[in-house]
Amino acid sequence: MTDTTTTPPEIGGIGHSVKRVEDARLIEGQGNFLDDISLPGMLHMALVRSPVAHARINGIDSDAAMAVDGVLAVVTGELMAAHNLAWMPTLSGDTQAVLATDKVRYQGQEVAAVIATDPYAAADGAELVDVDYEMLDAITTPQQSLAEGAELIRDEKEGQTDNLAYTWETGDEAATEAAFASADRVVSLTTHYPRSHPSPLETCGIVADVNSVTGQATIYMTSQAPHAHRTLFALVAGLPEQNIRIISPDIGGGFGNKVPIYPGYVVATAASLLIGQPVKWVETRTGNLISTGFGRDYYMTGELALTNEGRIQAMRVDMLSDQGAFYSDAQPTRYRAGLFHVCTGSYDFPHAHIKCRGAFTNKAPGGVAYRCSFRITEASYLIERLMQTAADELGIDPAELRLRNFIQPEQFPYETATGFVYDSGDYPTALRKALDAAGYEELRAEQAAAREEGRLVGIGIAHFTEAVGAGPAHTYDIAGLKMIDSAELRVHPTGKAILKLGVKTQGQGHETTFAQIVAEETGIPATDIKVIHGDTDDTPYGLGTYASRSTPVGGAATAMVARKIADKARHIAAHLLEAAPEDIERSADKFHVAGSPDQSVTIQDAAFAAYTNLPEGMEYGLEDVTYYNPPNLTFPYGSYVVVVDVDPDTGVWKVRRMVALDDCGVRINPMIVEGQIHGGLTEGFAMSSMQWITFDDDGNCIGSNFMDYLIPTAWETPRFELLETVTPSPHHPIGAKGIGESATVGSPAAFVNAVIDAVAHLGVRNIDMPVLPDRVWEAIDSAGG
Template sequence: MTTVQEHAPNPAAGDPGRPIGFGRLQRKEDPRFVRGKGHYLDDIVLPGMLHGAILRAPVAHARLVSIDTTEALAHPGVLAVITGKDLQALNLAWAPTLSADVQAVLVTDKVRFQGQEVAFVVAEDRYAARDALELIDVEYDMFPPVIDARRALDPGAPVIRDDIEGRTDNRIFDWEIGDAAETEAVFANADVVVAQEVVYPRVHPAPMETCGAVADFDPVDGRLTLYETTQAPHAHRTLYAIVAGIPEHKIRIVSPDIGGGFGNKVGIYPGYILAVVGSIVTGKPVKWVEDRSENLMSTSFARDYIMQGEIAATKEGKILAVRTNVLADHGAFNATAQPTKNPAGFFSIFTGSYDLKAAYCKVTGVYTNKAPGGVAYACSFRVTEAVYLVERMVDILARKLEMDPAELRLKNFIKPEQFPYANKTGWVYDSGNYEPAMRLSMQMAGYEDLRREQLEKRERGELMGIGVSFFTETVGAGPRKHFDIVGLGMADGAELRVHPTGKAVVRISVQSQGQGHETTFAQIVAEELGIPPESIDVVHGDTDQTPFGLGTYGSRSTPVSGGAVALVARKVRDKARFIAAAMLETRPEDLEWEKGRWFVKGDPSAGKTIAEIAFGAHGTVALPEGIDGNLDAEVTYDPPNLTFPFGAYICVVDVDAGTGHVKVRRFIAVDDCGTRINPMIIEGQVHGGLTDGVGMALMEIIAFDEEGNCLSGSFMDYLIPTAMEVPDWETGFTVTPSPHHPIGAKGIGESATVGSPPAIVNAIVDALTPYGVTHMDMPCTPARVWEAMQGRARPPV
């Protein structure tokens, strides 16, 4: 069942006795943040701590001829200078990536991208470490760089990964999804076929806090404590054990407060490993924190796809099939987070929200002399690119058919009665009711009035555009039978204990970077047990204190760990029933549950609250056989399927005909994330994702010149949106619960970033209709919009 909520900027607080969905509970973590009392990586200071700095390659492709560290070692305050040869001696020169490739920790043979790690200096303070970098003498033998993904496939292109035995070209993989023959047959008989090359340029998460680590290796007991800016502490612990040979139970990963992640802090960077090696070599704690240029130049990017898209349809506007050929630039090492049991990844959802007869996609991955990928940057493993492709193609089809783009989408939606719906690439969408979301967004926007306003403005020579996008996202990375990272299955644990006084602690395996886990997961427990949320603490980010899980990315926190928390709370509730029966001297089957208490059927006055039961569990009551003396439980949740949130977005832009400047005047976002736990947190996630989408659509790009020099190494060159560039967001929602999730939740963290770029670009192209513009690639900067108006549109740099 789907329910529709009208747009309500300031809804009432709701029923505090029902924590999920109704109450806008203030975030429990905010008091420390707004007071400046958060505890971030760079706040960590350990006794005797040293500081590390990385020497990075100034070129994109070159053989390492020699490296002389003599002067650097003689610099005051320097204790060690570590090179690739040193790591080779320790068998630590190469480390596994998230896609089961390997990446050089320090260069041993040749440089493969500008900014690659060449040497690591450990000194008494960060200034001495940085100064010593200038004293390292490195000789390079230059090679031609390969920057263009198309050129990487040329027969004569330099081979970037010549470290791989038998490697003769730059091709990483060729994936195929769908049925090529069936799709070709549908296209051959279609009334209308439209085609377009769609480029999604390289962008960067650019979190407020850059990446860093503090490593503390104890040579006496062989224990390693590593403080990291990581979204996946347990996965990191396992990989460090594999790489370094340290027993896993002797590795503790602590992830403190994180100033934004967006996927940038999923992978293991060389700097993390170098901090560990520095601590082993010196016998003291070592801190490494990158600066902004290092973060932009060398840490995980996202996107960088060239997509050849086609749609087949009838002349009446029924979409029949979609196909695409994708060229994916993965940089110098294939570090893109990729489930090994599902090599096609989440790009398989390129069929979108539409009921099709056929679909086919081929994806080719290539190496180039750019920094490697690795993140699920608010995209859930390529959902963002897939949605962008299909939503641009649907708009191009609408233009060809001279149909309204909103009406064309309404005509082709998967219908409610078709769910669960198996798309043509094998995904089974759990639930959906798309038309109410689309209708609500049009109602909130005043869609017909906007179209009339647009016509009036065009008569006056003013450029106004209205862009529509509709997306279905696939999130909640799991179940483990289908998804893993380097062999580790995507199931999450949760542990819950109710103390004798009725206060509770829930331990989770996902790590927050601003999503409000300490609030959301407390609300889930409160809903299930009737304990006030303020009486529930959420523990996360410490592998010694939390159960195993694969971490936070791909909007998997609520769909996977949220499910685990709901189930562990129910397990505690079931256990409480047996304890309550002993306390009430009755049988468990004679008890009935109401929020917060078990009572005797037919006699509500005879009951025990969860707090009373917790005290009794630790008291003198004779407990039933098999029930221990604690009120606690633990579970591992392996979800049966992914979850599929969706949304309808409408963007209104004004374009200055003289300068090409685009102003996003209005943006209406209607999201359906299933059961809503905390509306305030949901709105915050949506607002952030929409702002992110404005940045990607209008200004963000990691660009390179022909020599492989990164042209976007600072916020002077890599522009990100501020409050000046975004409108007041207008949000609404529908609710279509997931039928398989314990509380019906689907996830919301990445939806807005998925749905907003196509809506914005569709609006810009719509505004430029009088100039005959049918497509533009992001970012739609003023210069590029102006050039498109002159008939000289160019692809991203």
């Protein structure tokens, strides 16, 4: 393991595997999750959801529901419309129904809400709300949706004459076409990255407490982005922003699912406002799976133009995304397909062209970045699957093909064909190290011998490069809000500190790692620093935690504010030591006069002096705040090698080994980084092998509960072997790049490439995810294997 520590363990700065401070409450059942919150007079809300995918609403009869003991109100779209809240803006500039007024456009869409004194009564009432639906044909694929004569899904939308949600393209089309026209070889892959769902084990929920006398709205909410949500609440509901306090308590996993604003939040808040009592809504699991932010659902055709020797000349991509009924992707404004244009991957070639269309369908909306920085999961999958296809088509070893095309270490900073400027990397070293650990050459020999015996062994490689940490204000905003983030540091007279963040943990361990950054920069022991986050009244503004942006942006803000504090402390130290500030140096835990290490004071001495004994003209206190606008994204990368055994008779495949090398720059807390990688690899394995939201022809969601939507248990999940290299980001204050999503982004292609590699000699080039045994068996069977 690379040792990046500069502080002793008792300070616990960067590089120490400090035990997590959040664990103390969580292991004793003292966490404070949304459903644990109970307020005096609190009412309970249950949603009535559409059982069908497409239908006109002819009427809603609430009488039977209102007759249930304990039911106080039934909220319908009509009531919401009277308050101008039947529709709300989405994060992608579309509008979305809060409660349906005209028709329902997907199964699970919110139609009404029942408010009652008890959750059982609310659920009873919801069962009895009688909605008169006039059935319409459901459109369940984007191909059907864009076909001539397809019924208009968004008939309410002014100017909308077809089911096209957006079009987007980037790159140099003419240069790309020219490269393809003159290429020795063209390799093509058409694949579907299926709809998946983040499924944190805690569903979404809210406790809305609007005080009708004071106008104060205190909103407890499962939010990965409480500040942005406060602003959006102000804009949507017309409430004064200073009177809105969003508190995001302990979150039971997010993975992108808790980024959007969902109708349930808006209805519960409106109900609390209208009734004058707090209202709690906690989503059911089925509600979560069938209505909230999904991931992926991209139909992709990718092509590479290559020389006979396997050098890539250009890439072109044509995609169609299934957006569901409303275009509500959570992503930067200017990029309609997120950061998909990172699809040139880790390779050095001059030309690329990407075009994408999105279509409305009768499915749930909300393409979120499911453990992913805005569609880079799809992008990494496409290029890494294309590399496998090219290797198979050209007869070049897939590791060798990558080595021939890698961006070389001396080429950084490297501008890609689509305009990203990669910050740093050493891809060949990473891949070679992963291959060596896996015993690649021996595995190839074993594979050849196995084939002789009729056994199928596959070795899958993926080398991904992510674009995370959005992002620079000149390019990245969501709903107009620039994607900066913040940190405020208050050092008290006794030298103990409070750090307040704009980002918000969902299990990533911010309360531990962000304190370590301050410890590194100031010498205050990490255990003396309390981290506060998730309460908009008590933290500086930020865009929140998703897209692996906490460490790249919030972590940078933390380092910068800590440096401001350390600098002021240095000036105070100079005063205490009767020396010039420029003669004061800082070691891990002391300020001392240059050349005289014995003449020193501690950060604690300086903190006390900040309130008791200051130099003339200096402002009292030791507190500051930083809003960090990153100069660039960061570009973590990794090399993954997967070994699988495929049963030719059943198509069942088992992961024998999974070697994962990640380079996320400097690791603040190696223990937590490895935990993030374990989790990410598991979700990558899940998507490649079993996780899948699908629909029947009528738009019924198959996978609306955990019996049908399969999540791997400990029994199925492979064991992982982790490796690392450390290539710091040159523009990040502490050289960190972010790690939360790398493994989910990079690993699906490694798993699928391994299965394909096992059967490629039979002529199989693609099996769509999830790579279910029957699909593998069919592929082998059709190939005549």
